[in-house]
Amino acid sequence: MLRLTALHLDNFGPYKGRQTVTFPSEDGVTIIYGENMRGKTSLLNAIRFAFFGRILGRGRRDAALHLVGNWEEAKDRNVYGFDVRLDMTYDGIKYRLTRSFRPRPGIKTPEDDADYEQSHFLERDGIPLGPHQTKTELERILPEQISRFFLFDGELLQEYEDLLVAESDMGPKISEAIERILGLPLLTNSRDSLSAARERAEARYSRAAQGDQKTREFGNQLTSLQEERAVLVADLERQETELDELRKQKTALEEAMRKSQRLASLLDKRDGLERELVELRAKLQAKRSDIGSSMSTAWSALIVDKMKASLAHLRDRETQLQTALIRTAVLQSLSLEGQTTCPACLQPVSDSARQHVHDSLVQHGGLAGAAEEQELASIRRKIDALSKSVDAANPEALRLKWQAIEQDDRDIYSRQNEIKSLTSQIEGVNEDELRRTRSDFELTIRQISLLEQGLSDTRDSLQHNTNYRENIQRKLDRFAGSSFDVERKRSVLAADLEKMFTEGIEVFREQLRKRVEADATEHFRQLTSEADYAGLRINDSYGLSIVHKDGTGIPVRSAGAEHIVALSLVAALQNNAPLRGPIIIDSPFGRLDTIHTNKTVAAMPNMSRQVIVLVYEDELPPVRAREGLGKHLKAEWKLERRSARHTELVLRKD
Structure with missing residues (x-):
């Protein structure tokens, strides 16, 4: 299991100079209190930066690192850039991860990210690792694809609602990340290896058939179909990659439009006037x-x-x-x-x-x-x-x-x-850029629609190709005992193994869904205050819907209910994931009433062995936290204001 032991900051965001927050080694909850704009989100981003070299702004978009350095240090002392060091343990081994973002040599006053260089290194039990070892170890400790289940805030929790929306762009990505944290890629990678083995066996089979005068025509057709399939598969992969990029672009454009929604509204109103x-x-x-x-x-x-x-x-x-x-x-x-x-x-x-x-x-x-x-x-x-x-x-x-x-x-x-x-x-707003964003968004929507249709056509062509190849192989099977019989048996064995793994994956996937549903339901019952809610029901995308005690679904859910369901899902994934780690969550109670806040606080120790919560005191008063957590509350920190751009990390002892 991954456990964080300390976070060291040097001029990161509002944390001026060198500052450290330590985390208890015992299982339990650490709470860090801070008012708005004091640096709670900066702490979450500091951990993210240490692991992945990036930080997230609103809308889950990458933010400019140049703007993260402490403003007072840059203004008063001409000191730019920052360092983050993360101490942690993983499976009993101590690690120290350090990542820096400093101006390039010769640049005294950097103006954007291009004027900086980023460096990082990892120590394992005090021994520095090389670049390749560092990359391998970090991917093993916390793969970025599943980091959303360990580092998240209220905004990210809202994304889990997309798992219930069939046409959502974010839903498939979250589903993929869920299956990754549950360990399913181990099986899917094996299946893909068997698929490649089957294709190689079929290729040998078709070449062997070409060498026999009786089956040469069938062998030629099979070879042609295999070549066609290779082209279709490559085309499918290209289209899926393009579609993924377009969906990312759509998400970014949507966020840009949301960010400038008020300005866009003002522009629309002005144009109408x-x-x-x-x-x-x-x-x-x-x-x-x-x-x-x-x-x-x-x-x-x-x-x-x-x-x-x-x-x-x-x-x-x-x-x-x-x-x-x-x-x-x-x-x-x-x-x-x-x-x-x-x-x-x-x-x-x-x-x-x-x-x-x-x-x-x-x-x-x-x-x-x-x-x-x-x-x-x-x-x-x-x-x-x-x-x-x-x-x-x-x-x-x-x-x-x-x-x-x-x-x-x-x-x-x-x-x-x-x-x-x-x-x-709207003075100072680039109106052309704003309108261009809208135009780009509409164009992206059209491109996505066309590409989705193209993917559907390619999949249909692949299915037609598969059916045709299977038909030819059945005809070739009539020539049992011929010179290519060995290759035929190899091809059949490879196909049977692939089919077995494919069916096994579906069985295992269904078992995972049922386990996640059961654990999420248990957490949901602990969190909800509504006695008429019997539990949760999972769909194929791991989306969870609330079930009434009479067995019917709840079609419309409040923002607070969505929040509780998302927390239940995160906790259930932690219970079923081969990779275990801390939950670091920023402002998790913003959409919850007092009763649900109390229930969520009481349930936090069951979500993970290490939970770090970033809140402001009105959101979770210290007295309520202490009453709700009892002995599970291991440490309290406070973000104290020194100035608008200077926050101090202080351990609370009261």
Whole structure:
């Protein structure tokens, strides 16, 4: 088992100068208290740097090492870079790992990582090891691929939720890491070796078949198919590598977008306001053109009453002229010889009625003629012109138009102010780079989709190739006892061994899943406060879902529940892993309530033989930690502030 005994820091992050934190040799829990920005995450990264030469920032991305050196030492004494030394034991052997990050010779004021050089060496029982031995030993002590199960924080715990999401990019990586820590690669590597042996046996088999006249054609086909398979396998490996790189790129771009999400939101809002501004200005221009036309007749509002009186007089005169012209037409019609019926109603007209119409016309001015028709046409033109002027002389409509223009002016002014404010908030941001990140993300998504389709097609082609080869081999099997019979038996034996290992791996994998499920359920029951939860159910990707006591799954889980499930999984993996080591966790209680925090504290000694917890006191008050851990609490350290860039490691004795 791996156990950490001491961590020595020299100008690493806020830890100015040389400082050391020691860890008890007894099984139990060490708690390091520190407020926000005091250096808890820096301690976790110091351990990570010692092992792997890298540190992680937000989003699990590599952070610039140049920015890790102590700022005060660089500013006051022109001292750049840092050293980390890690003392540990592994299977009873003492190791001392030292890793440095110092400016290159001749560089007095380094500006980025390229201005530094990194070096490291490992001592085993006081004896320095060479570079190759160091690499081999470190990979044996703590492979980086499984370090997530020993060095983690609340953010990493959230990633375990991806094990339940089929289309997740991170899920397959976590599943692979889980199987690695459980020791499955020992079997899969053996299976791969047997696959290679089978392919060599099949190649010899096909060459032997080519040498026999009876089976030469089959042998040629088999050789051709094997060559095709080699091309397909190489293509599959290339596509899988490209897909893995694209998924890493997608993850990095997603984090970059999350990191700049607020800025992106501000940019989107500003762009939307600018579009609205263009539309408002276009509408305002149209309204001003319309009111310009309306203003050309605005004078009519001053004499609208006189125009209405004149309009009423003209309409009365129009009625008189229309009546006269109609009656004249009727009388003229009745005056025609033989006309005894009314042309309008087709009723008989007597002489007395005809005389009455004539007298009425005389009384009202006589018979109407061409002069009256001309007057009527003139009056109608005047009525039309006056009606338009009266309609245009609507002061309320004009007022509403002016109000609409004034509102648009205010809206434009308001949006201009908002744009100005947003611009000041994103001042200094490389907008082109931000938009390029979005564009790159969309392009990466499309590339991933195309590559996934390509992988599917390649796998289909490989399956078709396998089926075809098996068909030819069955035909060759008919020639038992021939000169290539020995090669055939070797090929069959290699295939049977590969099949046996493949099936055995699946059986062992299922057994591992069941053991992990059982242990995770036991830890979950210790951690949860919900009596109706019966336990956890595991899927093929080692994702864990909560099971109700009635046997149904819990479809929607809170952030706290996800946190508890993730902790249960980590503890179960520790129980079942051939490689055992310490759990170093940063801020594990951020998503938990008081009850679940207490239960998690009490369960920590069962998660690993050495647990190191980095918390702030409000997250886990010392009194609660001591009550919950009792004799399992082996040491308490505190990160004391000396300045914004200077933290001291102090052993608590109170």
